[in-house]
Amino acid sequence: MRTAYSVQTVRSAERALMARLPEGALMQRAAAGLAAACAELLGRVYGRRVVLLVGSGDNGGDALYAGARLARRGAGVTAVLLASPEKTHAGGLAALVAAGGRPVAGDRGADAVARADLVVDGIVGIGGRGGLRADAVPLADAVERARAAVVAVDLPSGVEAGSGEVRGRAVRADLTVTFGTHKPALLVDPAREYAGSVRLVDIGLRPKLPAEPELEALQHTDVAALLPRPGAASDKYRRGVVGIAAGSARYPGAAVLAVSGALRGGAGAVRYVGPAGDAVLARFPETLVSDRGPKEAGRVQAWVVGPGAGDDASAVGEVLGQDVPVLIDADGLRLADRAAVRARTAPTLLTPHAGEAAALLGVAREEVEAARLASARELADRYGATVLLKGSTTLVADPGGGPVRVNATGTGWLATAGSGDVLSGLAGSLLASGLTARDAGSVAAYLHGLAGRYAADGAPAGAHDVAAAIPDAWRDVLS
Numbered sequence: 001m002r003t004a005y006s007v008q009t010v011r012s013a014e015r016a017l018m019a020r021l022p023e024g025a026l027m028q029r030a031a032a033g034l035a036a037a038c039a040e041l042l043g044r045v046y047g048r049r050v051v052l053l054v055g056s057g058d059n060g061g062d063a064l065y066a067g068a069r070l071a072r073r074g075a076g077v078t079a080v081l082l083a084s085p086e087k088t089h090a091g092g093l094a095a096l097v098a099a100g101g102r103p104v105a106g107d108r109g110a111d112a113v114a115r116a117d118l119v120v121d122g123i124v125g126i127g128g129r130g131g132l133r134a135d136a137v138p139l140a141d142a143v144e145r146a147r148a149a150v151v152a153v154d155l156p157s158g159v160e161a162g163s164g165e166v167r168g169r170a171v172r173a174d175l176t177v178t179f180g181t182h183k184p185a186l187l188v189d190p191a192r193e194y195a196g197s198v199r200l201v202d203i204g205l206r207p208k209l210p211a212e213p214e215l216e217a218l219q220h221t222d223v224a225a226l227l228p229r230p231g232a233a234s235d236k237y238r239r240g241v242v243g244i245a246a247g248s249a250r251y252p253g254a255a256v257l258a259v260s261g262a263l264r265g266g267a268g269a270v271r272y273v274g275p276a277g278d279a280v281l282a283r284f285p286e287t288l289v290s291d292r293g294p295k296e297a298g299r300v301q302a303w304v305v306g307p308g309a310g311d312d313a314s315a316v317g318e319v320l321g322q323d324v325p326v327l328i329d330a331d332g333l334r335l336a337d338r339a340a341v342r343a344r345t346a347p348t349l350l351t352p353h354a355g356e357a358a359a360l361l362g363v364a365r366e367e368v369e370a371a372r373l374a375s376a377r378e379l380a381d382r383y384g385a386t387v388l389l390k391g392s393t394t395l396v397a398d399p400g401g402g403p404v405r406v407n408a409t410g411t412g413w414l415a416t417a418g419s420g421d422v423l424s425g426l427a428g429s430l431l432a433s434g435l436t437a438r439d440a441g442s443v444a445a446y447l448h449g450l451a452g453r454y455a456a457d458g459a460p461a462g463a464h465d466v467a468a469a470i471p472d473a474w475r476d477v478l479s
């Protein structure tokens with residue numbers, strides 16, 4: 001499991017650790033890891049031009065000490081100071097100068113950046129608020145124009161560490177070297193996109209961090225442990241029956257795609273109710289098609305309602321009244337009565353994309369995209385339901401708090417019509433096999449993302465290709 005902790009938690013863990021260590025030891029650990037990552041990126045250190053962007057805090061101190069290490073290995077190191085030398089990290093600056101590095105004032109930074117092989121962004125780390133300040137913006141512009149590789153110290157400067165929001169200008173890095181633990185911004189978009197690839201340097205913080213993180217990202221082994229496996233005594237009912245109430249005369253394809261995801265999600269059987277029974281059967285003859293409403297459809301351990309439902313609110317209402325887990329997607333989100341969702345005692349999983357989440361929250365889509373973590377949490381609390389907010393990084397938030405799950409297996413190619421219908425079927429199937437809403441949502445997002453990668457393999461793919469690739473994703477996770 002990859003985890004991220006809030007700034008406040010990082011600060012208190014840091015204090016607890018520092019109390020037992022000599023002054024400056026943590027910064028030396030951080031700088032050593034940072035310098036090693038820079039050296040690796042450069043390939044050869046001797047004779048290379050390294051430019052450090054140095055803010056007034058400890059983030060700048062890390063950059064200076066790492067710069068000193070690179071200077072000792074023969075790099076030409078220039079430190080661009082955003083603050084006066086008196087306000088810059090004293091020990092770091094002294095170390096850099098002693099190693100032969102050259103400090104220059106901020107207004108000379110752009111020229112230095114233009115000639116650099118490597119830029120180290122130590123403007124601001126977890127102490128930052130708001131986007132970059134005006135004096136740092138020309139440097140960020142110069143970095144964007146330059147051909148140099150960019151390494152961010154702890155975080156790309158200008159992103160909000162705790163939320164992943166980017167409320168102004170921020171540095172775009174190729175690599176971020178972060179210390180002790182991931183910060184939420186390194187896992188949540190849009191900030192995550194600014195970070196490039198991320199390397200975590202162990203500075204001994206782990207034992208001081210609490211058990212419960214702010215964010216969790218499942219990895220292969222976590223997903224493997226959660227996947228349902230049929231036992232010797234399993235029959236189709238024990239493996240779970242997932243009910244799909246989806247599709248309409250206008251959108252029969254949504255029903256077919258939701259069923260295609262559900263058939264690959266581990267449930268023992270897929271039951272379909274709705275007006276697209278013929279289309280479903282033509283494609284998937286193993287589906288149990290019922291011509292009655294959800295209430296009379298027979299045994300179902302979890303329902304999926306909403307994909308392609310159009311304006312028919314009756315199925316949504318009926319499904320919400322069933323005392324089994326329910327996943328609500330697409331049109332269902334618009335049709336579901338909030339009070340009825342809140343009144344449910346069995347688990348509910350809502351799976352909106354940013355536009356649907358915005359409509360439910362009564363804000364603009366851009367606001368949800370800018371503040372994905374806060375939006376997912378807010379929606380979960382308002383509806384008293386687990387929320388899976390789709391996107392390039394998908395978030396799964398439970399009502400009442402606890403770690404939010406983040407999934408990054410997705411690919412841009414998944415932004416294709418019908419892809420969400422496949423995801424809802426898959427997640428519903430996992431719900432029917434007994435996973436919690438949080439686990440079903442995050443495991444489905446993980447498999448769906450991997451399947452999207454396999455299906456696309458560098459070229460566009462349709463939603464049905466994604467569904468067909470789910471078994472490969474599943475096998476990959478278990479191998």
Ligand SMILES: NC(=O)C1=CN([C@@H]2O[C@H](COP(=O)(O)OP(=O)(O)OC[C@H]3O[C@@H](n4cnc5c(N)ncnc54)[C@H](OP(=O)(O)O)[C@@H]3O)[C@@H](O)[C@H]2O)[C@@H](O)CC1
Nearest residue numbers: 014027056057058059124125126127128129131132133154
């Ligand atoms: N925690 C750990 O375990 C360890 C932490 N370590 C390191 O310490 C870092 C945290 O250091 P920190 O606390 O000194 O804060 P930091 O990020 O340097 O920023 C503060 C300075 O930035 C300025 N500033 C603020 N906003 C700004 C903006 N928008 N745009 C521009 N500038 C802005 C603000 O200026 P001021 O308001 O004072 O004028 C202030 O001086 C952390 O990220 C990691 O790198 C490691 O060494 C070892 C272990």
Ligand SMILES: [K+]
Nearest residue numbers: 124153155157
């Ligand atoms: K930084």
